[in-house]
Amino acid sequence: MNIKVSVVMPVYNVQHFVKSAIDSVLKQTYTNFELIIVNDCSTDQSLALCQTFNDSRIRIINHRNNKGLAAARNTGIRHAIGRYVAFIDSDDQWHQDKLRLHVDHLDANPKVGISFSRSAFMRHNGTMTPIYQMPQLTNISAEVLLCRNPVGNGSAPVIRREALNDIRFKPYSHADEYSCYFDETFRQSEDIECWLRMIATTNWKMAGIPQPLTYYRLNPEGLSADVNKQLASWEKMIDKARIFAPQLLKKHENKARAYQLRYLARQAVRSGQGKTAKQMIDKAIAQSPDLLMEETGRTVVTLSAAYLLYILPTSMFKACAKLGQYCIGLRQRWVIGRDGVNASQF
The missing domain is CATH 3.90.550.10 (Spore Coat Polysaccharide Biosynthesis Protein SpsA; Chain A)
Incomplete structure (x- = not known):
């Protein structure tokens, strides 16, 4: 065979x-x-x-x-x-x-x-x-x-x-x-x-x-x-991509960097790095304020999580995060179900 x-x-x-x-x-x-x-x-x-x-x-x-x-x-x-x-x-x-x-x-x-x-x-x-x-x-x-x-x-x-x-x-x-x-x-x-x-x-x-x-x-x-190392490696990828896709990078590099910074802010939230999460989401919005318009929900959720982690005591943040994850999960399972998939089977 x-x-x-x-x-x-x-x-x-x-x-x-x-x-x-x-x-x-x-x-x-x-x-x-x-x-x-x-x-x-x-x-x-x-x-x-x-x-x-x-x-x-x-x-x-x-x-x-x-x-x-x-x-x-x-x-x-x-x-x-x-x-x-x-x-x-x-x-x-x-x-x-x-x-x-x-x-x-x-x-x-x-x-x-x-x-x-x-x-x-x-x-x-x-x-x-x-x-x-x-x-x-x-x-x-x-x-x-x-x-x-x-x-x-x-x-x-x-x-x-x-x-x-x-x-x-x-x-x-x-x-x-x-x-x-x-x-x-x-x-x-x-x-x-x-x-x-x-x-x-x-x-x-x-x-x-x-x-x-x-x-x-x-x-x-x-x-x-390590989100800082991850950002450095992403920037190295961008440097290489300028060689094989120069027009793509010329048009979309700044926007792509903002999305990457937002992603790294979420990573920092998941690993409990409040200061780093705040820095990353602040840089993301400064890099491309359009994030708040183009993907309002995801950006606001990331921004809120980063600032809450930075400000709140750990125990209080964990309670808020648990509730937030539950609500987000409900929404995601609804979307998966809308696509014809029973999320409970996975």
């Missing part, structure tokens, strides 16, 4: 989460896949835990040196034999129907290079929050991708192999150097850089499906926890 989907899972020091991540892949209702685990020189028990699984669909590849997430994904892609390549970070999980629904989506839409899903937020301890990532799912232009990154996280996309082939490059001038897809000079923002390069420089489309099929862990120790 020809393998249709190659699942790539980079692993680095995630001993508390990696078994759950692997289990969520092996329990997929769609079974024609391989799981390529790329061990990026873990120093904890991650590799040993991966080796406890006895499943012929699993391959483990070990890096000789720690190279980072982008390089681990590149290694996985180079070893992948599937028509579609799915990514899952080793601290996240999938709904059991994720691969089946993405395969159906890509099979039915030959011009779509990147299929992604909505995501549900999972607490650090593995319990679910009432909140979802609710990105735009259709009509995604390079401008939309630059400003909002609807994919949202590295465990959401399933990508057509031909689309990846169309953006591969040699990182150096040497002819024998291996091909890359993600830019290995990035330790963060490597995903949005890759997606943007694909949409801005090829004819492939991006589209999402309405089910929340990815369970994204809010990990305070993860790469996305």
Whole structure:
């Protein structure tokens, strides 16, 4: 049987989460896949835990040196034999129907290079929050991708192999150097850089499906926890994008930066960094006051959360946040239901 989907899972020091991540892949209702685990020189028990699984669909590849997430994904892609390549970070999980629904989506839409899903937020301890990532799912232009990154996280996309082939490059001038897809000079923002390069420089489309099929862990120790480093890596991505999409950046860079600052303000709120959250949302509105007009609800919610976290005692803020999340979750589940999906099943 020809393998249709190659699942790539980079692993680095995630001993508390990696078994759950692997289990969520092996329990997929769609079974024609391989799981390529790329061990990026873990120093904890991650590799040993991966080796406890006895499943012929699993391959483990070990890096000789720690190279980072982008390089681990590149290694996985180079070893992948599937028509579609799915990514899952080793601290996240999938709904059991994720691969089946993405395969159906890509099979039915030959011009779509990147299929992604909505995501549900999972607490650090593995319990679910009432909140979802609710990105735009259709009509995604390079401008939309630059400003909002609807994919949202590295465990959401399933990508057509031909689309990846169309953006591969040699990182150096040497002819024998291996091909890359993600830019290995990035330790963060490597995903949005890759997606943007694909949409801005090829004819492939991006589209999402309405089910929340990815369970994204809010990990305070993860790469996305340091919002200042994340902003710096995003700015590095912008510098590169000016080279391959100069007109796009000339027209939309300031607006995109405002959206990114607002996103980082939300990240800071989630990790309890009140001062940083306030600074980020203030900068976002100063960068583009139109945020208050174009996306009033999301901007006001972020602004309110940042200032409440900054002003209120922790216990009082947590009570307010819990109520706010409940109300937002109700609204999000209504939208998901409007799209024909029963959110309670996810």
